[in-house]
Amino acid sequence: MIETTFPRGTVLRIRPWLGIAAAATFVVASVMALLWAPTDAVQGDVYRILYVHVPLAWLSYLAFVIVFLASVGWLWSKRPVFDAIAVASAEIGVLFTGLFIVAGSIWAKPTWGVWWTWEPRLVTTSIMFVMYVGYLLLRSLSTDFSRRATRAAVFGIIAVIDVPIVHLSVLWANSLHQLPTVLRVSGGPALDSSMLLTLMVSLGAYTLVYAYFLSARISLELARQERMWTRT
Amino acid sequence: MLERLGSRRLLILAALGLAVIVGTVAATNLADSAVYYLTPSEVYARTVQRGQTVRLGGLVKTGSLSLKPVSFHGPNEFEFVITDGNAEVRVIGQGAIPGLLREGAGAVVEGSFAADARFVATQVIAKHDEVYRAPSPGATPEHRTSFP
Numbered sequence: 001m002i003e004t005t006f007p008r009g010t011v012l013r014i015r016p017w018l019g020i021a022a023a024a025t026f027v028v029a030s031v032m033a034l035l036w037a038p039t040d041a042v043q044g045d046v047y048r049i050l051y052v053h054v055p056l057a058w059l060s061y062l063a064f065v066i067v068f069l070a071s072v073g074w075l076w077s078k079r080p081v082f083d084a085i086a087v088a089s090a091e092i093g094v095l096f097t098g099l100f101i102v103a104g105s106i107w108a109k110p111t112w113g114v115w116w117t118w119e120p121r122l123v124t125t126s127i128m129f130v131m132y133v134g135y136l137l138l139r140s141l142s143t144d145f146s147r148r149a150t151r152a153a154v155f156g157i158i159a160v161i162d163v164p165i166v167h168l169s170v171l172w173a174n175s176l177h178q179l180p181t182v183l184r185v186s187g188g189p190a191l192d193s194s195m196l197l198t199l200m201v202s203l204g205a206y207t208l209v210y211a212y213f214l215s216a217r218i219s220l221e222l223a224r225q226e227r228m229w230t231r232t
Numbered sequence: 233m234l235e236r237l238g239s240r241r242l243l244i245l246a247a248l249g250l251a252v253i254v255g256t257v258a259a260t261n262l263a264d265s266a267v268y269y270l271t272p273s274e275v276y277a278r279t280v281q282r283g284q285t286v287r288l289g290g291l292v293k294t295g296s297l298s299l300k301p302v303s304f305h306g307p308n309e310f311e312f313v314i315t316d317g318n319a320e321v322r323v324i325g326q327g328a329i330p331g332l333l334r335e336g337a338g339a340v341v342e343g344s345f346a347a348d349a350r351f352v353a354t355q356v357i358a359k360h361d362e363v364y365r366a367p368s369p370g371a372t373p374e375h376r377t378s379f380p
Contacts, residue, residue, distance in 0.1 A: 038366030043332065047364055075244045112357045113330025117340075119268050150243070157247035161255035168259070174269050174289060176340055178362040191364040 015215050022208035029198070029205040037198040049107045051198055054181075055206035056100035061163050063093030063210065064132065071156035074149050080225050081218075083149040086156055088217035090135050092210060097129045112176065120169040121177035128162045135159060145228065269340045272319035282345050288321060289340040289359070290314040297335050302326070310356070314339065325353035332358035 033051035040047035066089040073082035104122070105115050116122065135155050142148040170177045182189045182199070189196050269289035270278065280286050296313035307326045312335075314321050323341050333339055338359030343352045 041365045041367040042360060043364075050364070071247075072244055075240050075247075078240075111330065111332050111360055113328070113333070114355065114357055117268075117357060120262075120266055123266070154243060154247045157244070158251045158254065161251040161258070165255065165258055165262075172262070172266070174267050174271070176268060176289075176357065176359055178360060181362040181364065184362075190362055192366050194366075195364055 012219075015212070018208065018212045018215065022205065022212045025201065025205035025208055029202040032198040032201055037195050038192060043111055046107065046110045049103055050181075051202040053100060053103040053107055054199060055203045056096050056103060058203060059206050059210050060093055060097040060100055060128070061167065062207075063089045063096060064128070064160055064163050066214075067093065067132075067135070067156045068160035071153035074153045075157075078146070080145070080149070081222065083145075083152070084218050084221035084225065085214075086149075086152065087136075087139060088214050088221055090132055090156070091217060092213045094129065094132045094136065096206075096210070097125070097132065101125060101129060117176060119176040120172050121166065121175065124162060124166045124169045128159075128166055131159045131162060145225070271316040272314060272321045273316055275321065276319055280345060282347060285342065285344050287340055287342045288314055288323070288351060289338070290316040290320075292333065292335050292337060292339050293320060294335045297333075299329070312339075314341065314351075321351050322349075323351045323353050323356075325356065329356045330358035332360055334358075 029051065033048055037048065037051070039045050067086050070082045070086035070089065073079070074086065101122075104125075108117075109115050135152060138155055139148055139152050142151065167180075169175065170179050181191055182196070184190060191199070269287035270280070271290055272288065275286065275288060291314070293313035293315045297310070298312070299308055299310050301308050308329070309324070309326050310329055311322070311324045314323055323343075325341070325343065333356060338361075340357040340359060341351065341353040342355040342357075346352050
């Protein structure tokens with residue numbers, strides 16, 4: 001009756017290795033970020049939080065784009081697996097956005113001099129966080145699976161518009177947050193090659209962590225769906 | 233089935249359409265109206281009232297920064313000039329300033345104008361750019377050096 005066409009056996013065989021790869025890359029990235037990468041000429045060692053803050057930010061964007069794609073997938077095909085992907089990615093996205101804001105705050109105090117200020121990047125990021133918390137709350141408003149998934153999918157499609165707004169908010173006039181370092185408007189990345197390599201390894205580590213969490217959370221959601229259907 | 237597929241696609245299109253409208257409105261209007269700080273030129277053009285709380289941003293003018301402790305345990309008194317190249321404002325205040333605040337670099341101050349046209353800052357925020365570089369050999373990172 002319900003076909004998920006999710007290659008569950010393959011995923012279950014791959015997942016432990018994904019976890020090991022994520023943990024190993026995370027250790028390598030941490031060592032590179034804390035010991036190998038040079039200090040910054042202006043900020044000193046405090047800039048090293050970049051290797052946490054930036055990957056978390058990018059992964060938040062990715063998580064919410066996945067929510068968007070899965071939402072379109074659900075509305076298009078009504079295959080329950082898409083709803084499972086959407087909720088899994090939204091939860092991880094909220095977690096990463098929360099950590100991304102905390103890491104940014106910890107970076108802001110010693111450099112800007114304040115923990116928080118109502119600056120465009122910070123405001124749009126808070127909106128993104130609150131919107132996806134709202135997305136998760138919206139999912140608890142209905143017990144009817146199909147209705148809940150459709151409502152959530154419509155919201156998941158609309159909310160993704162804040163992702164480019166967050167990214168581009170630093171280009172607005174008279175803002176405080178620095179411009180993008182890697183994806184610059186003109187010219188190459190504005191950091192030393194060893195710093196860029198460290199950032200890329202960190203990004204890879206966080207992506208693997210995201211993939212591991214996502215796969216585990218999707219399995220959990222599919223098990224829930226199955227239990228729900230066997231009960232009714 | 234065709235009919236159901238049609239309504240589903242309509243829902244996707246409606247949601248996408250709404251997303252684009254919300255995004256366009258937010259991007260075009262917020263970028264113009266959500267001003268985090270005013271430059272000195274904008275402050276003079278808008279005739280900001282005395283005592284009105286505003287944020288003022290620009291570069292700390294080279295040679296203008298002075299910092300003196302009031303007493304050993306008391307707060308520091310600071311004074312510097314914020315410039316945007318055309319207009320400048322003399323900023324005074326008491327208390328902590330960020331370690332990254334340097335002459336020639338960006339800063340945002342929050343406070344209000346006093347009677348003598350000086351700006352009394354209640355908060356000083358340092359702005360830094362998106363460039364990260366290893367220090368040149370023999371140099372100490374600026375953030376670690378003691379403040380002038």
